[in-house]
Each structure stands twice: as C-alpha cells, then as structure tokens.
Amino acid sequence: MRSRRKWWVAVHAESRFLRSGKVRDLYRIDDERLLLVASDRLSAFDVVLPTPIADKGRVLTGLSRFWFAETADIVPNHLLGADPADLPAELVADEAAGADLRGRMMIGRLAEVLPVECVVRGYLSGSGWKEYLATGEICGVPLPAGLRESDRLPGPIFTPAWKAPAGQHDENIPFGRVAELVGPDLAARVRDASLALYGRGAEVSLRAGVILADTKFEFGTLPSGELILIDEVMTPDSSRFWEAAAYEPGRAQASYDKQFVRDWLEAQPWPKTAPGPELPDDVVAGTRARYVEAFERITGASFARYLQEDVIAR
Ligand SMILES: Nc1ncnc2c1ncn2[C@@H]1O[C@H](COP(=O)(O)OP(=O)(O)O)[C@@H](O)[C@H]1O
Numbered sequence: 001m002r003s004r005r006k007w008w009v010a011v012h013a014e015s016r017f018l019r020s021g022k023v024r025d026l027y028r029i030d031d032e033r034l035l036l037v038a039s040d041r042l043s044a045f046d047v048v049l050p051t052p053i054a055d056k057g058r059v060l061t062g063l064s065r066f067w068f069a070e071t072a073d074i075v076p077n078h079l080l081g082a083d084p085a086d087l088p089a090e091l092v093a094d095e096a097a098g099a100d101l102r103g104r105m106m107i108g109r110l111a112e113v114l115p116v117e118c119v120v121r122g123y124l125s126g127s128g129w130k131e132y133l134a135t136g137e138i139c140g141v142p143l144p145a146g147l148r149e150s151d152r153l154p155g156p157i158f159t160p161a162w163k164a165p166a167g168q169h170d171e172n173i174p175f176g177r178v179a180e181l182v183g184p185d186l187a188a189r190v191r192d193a194s195l196a197l198y199g200r201g202a203e204v205s206l207r208a209g210v211i212l213a214d215t216k217f218e219f220g221t222l223p224s225g226e227l228i229l230i231d232e233v234m235t236p237d238s239s240r241f242w243e244a245a246a247y248e249p250g251r252a253q254a255s256y257d258k259q260f261v262r263d264w265l266e267a268q269p270w271p272k273t274a275p276g277p278e279l280p281d282d283v284v285a286g287t288r289a290r291y292v293e294a295f296e297r298i299t300g301a302s303f304a305r306y307l308q309e310d311v312i313a314r
C-alpha cells in the first residue's frame, strides 16, 4: 500500500513506522507504547480525497480524548498522553513538527487488536437497515417487524463485524462467531462494554441535541491479558451522528459531518472511484465547520481553545 505518511515524524525515525490507515499514521515508540497521529484526510464513498480538511484530525483526536475521559469508569483505555513533549526526542522532526502533532496525536498503550469491530446500534441505518430488510434481523439479533429506515430500535444492540483483511469489506457476524474468534469470556466482556459505552455516549450526545445513531469500538488486549478500549472513540468517522431536531424516521438521515461534502460530490461528474476530485475552498470550509461544530456541541468545549491550549474546556 502506498504510504500517505506526513513529515511530522523525523525521517531517521522511519524504522518506527508501523502503518497508515485511511486516516491515522501509526509509529512504534517502544515495546509498550504507540504513537497515533490523526491526519486531516477525509474519505467519502470509500475514497480518500486528495484535499485535506484542516484540523479534522484534531477534531477526531480531541473527541476521542474527551470520550476516553468520560468513559474511563466503564472500561480502561489505551490513552497514555497527548503531549508531543512526551515523545522520544528522536521521533519528532523539529519544532514545527511538534506543533503540527499537537492536538492530533495520542500516545497509546500498544495492544493486540481483537479482530472484531464492536458496533452498537441504537437506530436502524446503513448495513443494519439492509440486513434487516433482507432477514428481519441484524447479526442474528431478531427485531420487531415493520420498522422503518432510521427508526429507533427497542433498545441498543451489539452487531459485531469481522475485520476483513485490507481490501475486503468487513462482514457482519453473529455473537457466536465473536465467541469463536476471541473466546466466550472476552466476547461477553466486549459486548457488555460496548453497550455500556454506547449508552453513555448516546446520553451525553443527546443532551447536546445530537443523536448517536450507531458507533464502532475497537478493543485490544495487553500482554497481561487486560482488556482495553483502543483506537478512536465516538468520533464522526466511527459513528453516525444525526441532528436530533431534524430527525425523521422513514428515510435516510443526513450525517452531521459529511453530508455537506457528500452532497457536493454527488453533483460532480465523478464515478466514485479513486482518485477523488480536489475540493473547492468553500466545500473545505463548510466541511471543517461541521467537524468543529460536532466537537463543540458534544464536548461543550471551545475548539479554538483546544487549538491554542490543548485543553478541552469552555
Ligand atoms: N492501542 C492500539 N494498539 C494497537 N493498534 C491500535 C491501537 N489503537 C488503534 N490501533 C490500530 O490503529 C489503526 C488506526 O488507523 P486508522 O486510520 O483508523 O485505520 P483504518 O483505516 O484501519 O480504520 C487501526 O488499525 C487500529 O486497529
């Protein structure tokens, strides 16, 4: 895979590079710690667009840091720090790179990643809606007949997916398959933790007028066997956020963050395969504004202050 690495890590630290995902670049700090850097890359229709959305990575990292703090009583997580000054000096290229890392980086506990995407749905949408239409259930969880697209479910449900190797699509699986993949004990623990995390997230979001329709968690284990929450948590990239005031079941809902750019893309003569088109300045600005608004509404904190002081506070 072509690397999309940025210049924030010193060239002589190449050997520490682990991998680039669609959004994050990962570096090994030592045997126990990992540097996760959220880039400003935006993917839409499964294509990473050539135009970055300034500070999007900071929105994702800031929201994850907020949720890690908000949910630490439910399950321990990988977050160890977020200060570039805590990185080994040889990892940071120079002062400018340190400044660029600020707000978008996390130091995480290096975990063995469980091969399961822990999805929780409170509403009927996306692949869940498709599966319900075809079978009346999602991941083996039976649901009442007659539900409409985007309907609120009788209660949140755990609908795991198997993490397919790169290039393949993740596959919805029943809980029994999770038990086979990670063992029945861990399977029950990630299910219970996921449902509790979603419950907390949905409650906090709704207070801000935002519906957390569904979200995806990732878990890992430490050499000690401890189970921890990893990756990013309840961000616009891992979740469907809907405007509560505009919620109307019976149709698809506009996604809080990306609808703006999706609408523009839909109007372009573009076949939705890579490479995507460059975004005009007003589309970049509008998309950035939605991400920043998501951060501010959900956390109740000022994004400008997050940028300046690296704190999540009013
Ligand atoms: N604490 C951790 N230990 C090991 N791997 C992690 C940890 N936290 C996140 N990851 C991995 O880092 C990657 C995050 O990069 P991302 O761009 O989101 O990738 P993807 O395109 O696979 O979603 C994911 O593969 C995730 O499983």
Ligand SMILES: [Mg+2]
Residues within 6 Å of the ligand: 021
């Ligand atoms: Mg990811």
